[in-house]
Amino acid sequence: MIDTRGRSCAAPRILLVIAALAIALAACRAASAAKRPAPAPPAQATAAISPERFKVERQVLDNGLVVLTHEDHAVPAIAFWQWYRVGSRNERPGITGLSHFFEHMMFNGSKNVPPKEYDRILESNGGYSNAFTDRDMTGYYEEVASEHLDVPLRLDSDRMAALSLLPEQLKSEIEVVKEERRLRVDNDVSGMLDEALWAGAFVASPYHWPVVGWMKDLERIPREEMVEYFRTYYAPNNCILVLVGDFQTAAALAQIKAAFGGIPSQPAPPQPVDSEPEQRGERRVEVRYPAETQTFVEGYKAGGVQSPDLYVLHLLSILLSDGESSRLHQTLVYERQMALDVSSEYRTRLQPGLFTVSVEMKPGRSAADGQAALDSALAAFAKDGPAPRELEKAKNLAEADFVRSLKTNNGVGEMLASYEHLFGDYRAMFQTVGRYRAVTAEDCRRVARQLFDSRRRTVAVLVPEPDSSAAGDEAKP
Numbered sequence: 001m002i003d004t005r006g007r008s009c010a011a012p013r014i015l016l017v018i019a020a021l022a023i024a025l026a027a028c029r030a031a032s033a034a035k036r037p038a039p040a041p042p043a044q045a046t047a048a049i050s051p052e053r054f055k056v057e058r059q060v061l062d063n064g065l066v067v068l069t070h071e072d073h074a075v076p077a078i079a080f081w082q083w084y085r086v087g088s089r090n091e092r093p094g095i096t097g098l099s100h101f102f103e104h105m106m107f108n109g110s111k112n113v114p115p116k117e118y119d120r121i122l123e124s125n126g127g128y129s130n131a132f133t134d135r136d137m138t139g140y141y142e143e144v145a146s147e148h149l150d151v152p153l154r155l156d157s158d159r160m161a162a163l164s165l166l167p168e169q170l171k172s173e174i175e176v177v178k179e180e181r182r183l184r185v186d187n188d189v190s191g192m193l194d195e196a197l198w199a200g201a202f203v204a205s206p207y208h209w210p211v212v213g214w215m216k217d218l219e220r221i222p223r224e225e226m227v228e229y230f231r232t233y234y235a236p237n238n239c240i241l242v243l244v245g246d247f248q249t250a251a252a253l254a255q256i257k258a259a260f261g262g263i264p265s266q267p268a269p270p271q272p273v274d275s276e277p278e279q280r281g282e283r284r285v286e287v288r289y290p291a292e293t294q295t296f297v298e299g300y301k302a303g304g305v306q307s308p309d310l311y312v313l314h315l316l317s318i319l320l321s322d323g324e325s326s327r328l329h330q331t332l333v334y335e336r337q338m339a340l341d342v343s344s345e346y347r348t349r350l351q352p353g354l355f356t357v358s359v360e361m362k363p364g365r366s367a368a369d370g371q372a373a374l375d376s377a378l379a380a381f382a383k384d385g386p387a388p389r390e391l392e393k394a395k396n397l398a399e400a401d402f403v404r405s406l407k408t409n410n411g412v413g414e415m416l417a418s419y420e421h422l423f424g425d426y427r428a429m430f431q432t433v434g435r436y437r438a439v440t441a442e443d444c445r446r447v448a449r450q451l452f453d454s455r456r457r458t459v460a461v462l463v464p465e466p467d468s469s470a471a472g473d474e475a476k477p
Helices: 016-021 098-105 117-124 150-162 167-186 190-199 215-220 223-233 249-260 310-321 325-337 367-384 386-405 411-422 426-437 439-449 468-472
Strands: 057-060 067-070 077-084 128-133 138-145 239-245 281-288 296-303 339-346 353-361 455-464
Touching: 057 249, 067 249, 067 411, 077 150, 077 411, 098 128, 098 138, 098 167, 098 223, 117 128, 117 150, 117 386, 138 150, 138 411, 150 249, 167 190, 167 215, 167 223, 190 296, 190 353, 190 455, 239 249, 281 386, 296 367, 310 325, 310 339, 310 353, 310 367, 310 386, 310 426, 310 439, 325 339, 325 367, 353 367, 367 439, 367 455, 386 426, 386 439, 411 426
Parallel strands: 067 239, 281 455
Antiparallel strands: 057 067, 077 138, 077 239, 128 138, 296 353, 296 455, 339 353
């Protein structure tokens, strides 16, 4: 995920996103109702997180804009989310990076808001804003005192209706994005490995290219392509608005309709084409760059939001690397003392993605030794599965993270938007706790055996070089 306003993916101003999303969800829903997965079947929910106690109003305006509201009068503040169903998967070769680019542009002025005035106006009213872009979506949010709800409504409806796309502004901002790419990818080990991993793992999926875009695309995208992309994807019928906090629903909906209801809808955007063939053998990618230690990432093909094993995959990630007592930390960091750090990640996505395991070796230890140890640990886990106490702990962590994500207005807003987008119905969030609780040790064994198949694996390895001459080298597939 790319947060364009100064945060890295690992700790973006908004990256809490995925604390909850990496756990409970991830984010984004199929833009096509026909492709949406059916809401998960009923499962046990906690009493505190049920439709009866966690009331949400859902309306769809005449222009297709989906509006979700959740009143909570605990504090006199509101969180306002605009969740556009557009991410890097909606791009194509030649225009990669446009979704992230427009995340920048949305703060660069609109018909009635001069450039650089968005944040000044919001902050002068005691609020703040941020945004991020991922493969499946782009999210923007503001938090402000409840009496100033009109401020984000005015600012955000203006940029949706009439974003400023003057040539000089586009040209200036694309240079900012190119510099961000240099910082976060071209001169960052984790960024380079992540880009090389996904580009190697996917050959015909829109997950092949990076969220920030290829540099040569950023250098050549014509203004006409930018304008058309904005017209297509930043329309009310491709957006979910979420309002959470201290307001009266009827009055707030009237304000939202007044601000956004007159913005015309656009033809439904085209759906991304995923022609990814079945992977029939391990792929390896090598990145050469000055570094003190060897690092590698293994990416295993994993299902998207429609996978029946979605919640098992999230628990596998927790079991393997969440905390110092997790399986891989114990094996690679403490028992064998060969790695400085190990992490795994699975995010729910609209289409099949990757379950990744990253290992940073200790100085002097080779990536080859680390891969052998990692493969042995994964094989043992796939054979034996988790112990009862391990699984119980993982479920507790997953449930706690999910519930914790709902303790703020902003967290609730993000959850509602992401479930509405990803699952096609925000009410799927009420089934999350029950889904975790239903996972068995046999589920973990079965899914691990299927998942950790070397024939469906891509490995990206950082090969340290002694000088900086390799900074511009490209990954060698």
